[in-house]
Structures are given as C-alpha cells and as structure tokens.
Amino acid sequence: xxxxxxxxxxxxxxxxxxxxxxxxxxxxxxxxxxxxxxxxxxxxxxxxxxxxxxxxxxxxxxxxxxxxxxxxxxxxxxxxxxxxxxxxxxxxxxxxxxxxxxxxxxxxxxxxxxxxxx
Amino acid sequence: xxxxxxxxxxxxxxxxxxxxxxxxxxxxxxxxxxxxxxxxxxxxxxxxxxxxxxxxxxxxxxxxxxxxxxxxxxxxxxxxxxxxxxxxxxxxxxxxxxxxxxxxxxxxxxxxxxx
Numbered sequence: 716x717x718x719x720x721x722x723x724x725x726x727x728x729x730x731x732x733x734x735x736x737x738x739x740x741x742x743x744x745x746x747x748x749x750x751x752x753x754x755x756x757x758x759x760x761x762x763x764x765x766x767x768x769x770x771x772x773x774x775x776x777x778x779x780x781x782x783x784x785x786x787x788x789x790x791x792x793x794x795x796x797x798x799x800x801x802x803x804x805x806x807x808x809x810x811x812x813x814x815x816x817x818x819x820x821x822x823x824x825x826x827x828x829x830x831x832x833x
Numbered sequence: 834x835x836x837x838x839x840x841x842x843x844x845x846x847x848x849x850x851x852x853x854x855x856x857x858x859x860x861x862x863x864x865x866x867x868x869x870x871x872x873x874x875x876x877x878x879x880x881x882x883x884x885x886x887x888x889x890x891x892x893x894x895x896x897x898x899x900x901x902x903x904x905x906x907x908x909x910x911x912x913x914x915x916x917x918x919x920x921x922x923x924x925x926x927x928x929x930x931x932x933x934x935x936x937x938x939x940x941x942x943x944x945x946x947x948x
Contacts, residue, residue, distance in 0.1 A: 748936075750936075750937070752939075758871070758924060758926070758941075758942045759939070759941055759942065760877075760926065760928070760939035760942075761939075762936065762937075762938065762939075765936060806876060806877070808937075810937065814864075814865065814930070819865065819882070820867060820879055820882055821867060821879070821928065821937050822879075823876045823877050824876065825875070825876045826875075826876050
C-alpha cells in the first residue's frame with residue numbers, strides 16, 4: 716500500500732523568505748501523480764501544485780516549486796517570497812496513475828502547519 | 834472558480850435523524866468521487882470511494898449502513914449520515930477526479946453538528 720510521510724508537523728518562515736516543506740512517499744507503482752494541497756483556516760482544500768511521475772522536470776507554479784526526486788521517492792515543496800496569505804496547513808498527496816481498482820485513491824500525509832511571520 | 838460544489842456548508846441536526854450532503858462536479862464529468870472526514874488538527878481520512886453507477890467502496894472501519902453514498906450521475910454524489918449521533922459531528926469533504934491528468938478537486942466541505 717502506498718504511504719505518504721510529512722516529517723515536519725510545523726514550520727515557520729519570515730515574510731519574503733523561502734521555506735521548503737518535506738514529503739516522502741512509498742509506492743510500487745511506476746505511474747502516479749503527486750500533489751501539494753493548501754488548507755487555510757476556511758478548510759477549503761486548494762491545489763497548489765501537481766507533478767506527474769513520468770515527467771522529470773520539476774513542476775512550478777509562480778512562487779511554488781517542487782523538487783521531485785523519483786528514485787529517492789521525495790517530493791518537497793519550496794515556497795519563495797513567502798506571504799502572509801501562505802500561512803496554512805499543507806498536505807502532500809499521492810494517487811496512482813491508472814484509474815479504477817480498489818486502491819485508486821488519494822493518499823495524504825499528516826500535514827505541515829506553516830506559519831508566516833511578518 | 835470552484836469546480837466542485839458541496840452543499841450544505843453547515844448543517845445542524847437532531848440526534849437520531851438523517852442528513853444528506855451533496856457533492857457536485859461543475860463543468861466536468863466525474864466518474865469517481867471521494868468522501869473524507871477530517872477531525873480537528875488531523876489529516877483527511879478517506880471514508881469511501883464513489884463510482885458512478887456502482888456501489889461505493891468503503892474503507893476499513895467505516896460503517897456502510899451508517900454512511901450511505903450514492904453516485905447516481907456523473908456530476909453528483911451524495912453522502913447520507915443515517916441515525917446521526919453527536920460523535921458523527923465532524924467536517925466532511927468530498928472530491929472529484931478530473932479525467933485529464935488525474936487532478937483531484939475538492940468541494941468546500943460541510944460542517945455537521947449533531948445535537
């Protein structure tokens with residue numbers, strides 16, 4: 716079964732600085748997708764960034780980028796120029812690429828609570 | 834804008850009654866929808882996977898007779914909490930799998946309070 720591990724329950728960063736959130740996963744699949752979701756106090760789950768396992772190039776979305784190390788099964792999120800609005804719980808998630816079947820589901824890590832200090 | 838809509842956002846019901854939560858995919862067809870429950874300061878716990886036109890697949894430990902899931906169309910899945918008790922009070926959130934690229938979008942979530 717696939718597992719996702721976020722080893723940092725809490726992180727803090729100064730406004731305008733850069734922070735990296737860690738995520739490792741375990742799977743026997745070769746085709747899969749990885750995600751970072753942001754959950755602010757409103758509880759809405761917001762997709763931050765998505766990575767396809769077969770793509771070697773790291774995904775980037777404005778100030779958000781990932782460091783995807785497939786062999787090491789690592790998927791860290793880097794937030795540059797941190798803003799107060801970035802403060803939230805961040806979840807790393809995995810889903811296998813092939814749809815259907817009993818284990819087609821989004822598996823989450825336990826989350827990292829990010830605080831942004833002014 | 835939102836691509837998955839969940840309703841109601843808040844609901845209070847009396848103990849012993851049933852309550853239904855709807856999850857709709859907007860502008861796309863979702864053959865697979867997921868239902869989660871989230872306890873305070875914890876991650877999302879998958880309750881069941883809902884597939885259009887077939888029975889839902891429940892995770893271990895989730896009572897299928899307690900949490901009825903129906904996925905009658907490609908844009909709508911419903912979760913009915915039957916004979917609700919105070920311990921069912923929680924935040925419930927649904928998500929839908931967008932066909933292209935396996936991107937998963939989430940609804941806004943529903944706060945259920947059973948009194």
